[in-house]
Amino acid sequence: MKKLLLLAGDYVEDYEIMVPYQALSMLGYQVDAVCPGKKAGEYVLTAIHDFEGAQTYSEKPGHRFTLTADFATVREAEYAGLVIPGGRAPEYLRLDARVIALVRAFADRPIAAVCHGAQILAAARIIEGRTVSAYPACRPEIELAGGLYADIAVDDAVTDGLLVTAPAWPAHPRWLAQFIAALGAQVSI
Structure with a gap:
């Protein structure tokens, strides 16, 4: 069974963690969801972001998402790819040197980042010269890190090499399909 790592934190966007976790698990991947400072069986709080006609997204309380592995014991070499959901979690996770080192270790493997997940990619400095999508408010960070x-x-979603990114959860069908392709798997409907 192939293993994927999913990086979580409190106030991760609800759909952006729940849907990839469930979809990738359904495809037969072991998805290890981790959060710095937390262990398997503990949870992160999620937030539901929606597009309701305001100048930016709205935010409502989400669910408790149960972690399936311990961040402290992750051995990156065991994983075929990395998933970075958005929400507010990336803004503080990117301040953790262990998170940045972990993301850099995946630079030569498939990475799927959605929404504000690009904040972590920019902080890890792995997007220079690469085409990256994200929630529009992250554009300055992508460009300051040398990304396009x-x-x-x-x-919609965009793939640049093994990096698959999208602006927000409405892109899940395309984002996940492109990530699956980057992993070398095929799904037929």
Whole structure:
């Protein structure tokens, strides 16, 4: 069974952690969801972000997402790829040197980042010269890190090598399909 690592933190976007976790598990991957400072069986709080006509997304309380592995014991060599959901978690996770080192270790493997997950990619300095999508408010960080911001529809995704990114959860079908392709798997419907 192939293993994937999913990076979580409190106030991760609800859909952006729940849907990839469930979809990738359904495809037969062991998805180890981890958070710095927390262990398997503990949880992170999620936030539900929605697009309701305001100048930015709205935020509502989400669910408790149960972690499936311990961040402190992760051995990156065991994983085929990395998933970085968005929400508010990336803004503080990117301050953790262990998170940055972990993300850099995946630079030569498939990485799927959505929404504010690009904040972690920028902090890890692995996007220079690469095309990256994210929630539009992350554009300055992508460009300051040397990335090329992909201004695409909210339900679209972009792949640059093994890096798959998207602006927000409405892109899940395309984002996950492109990530699965980057992992070398095929899904037929």
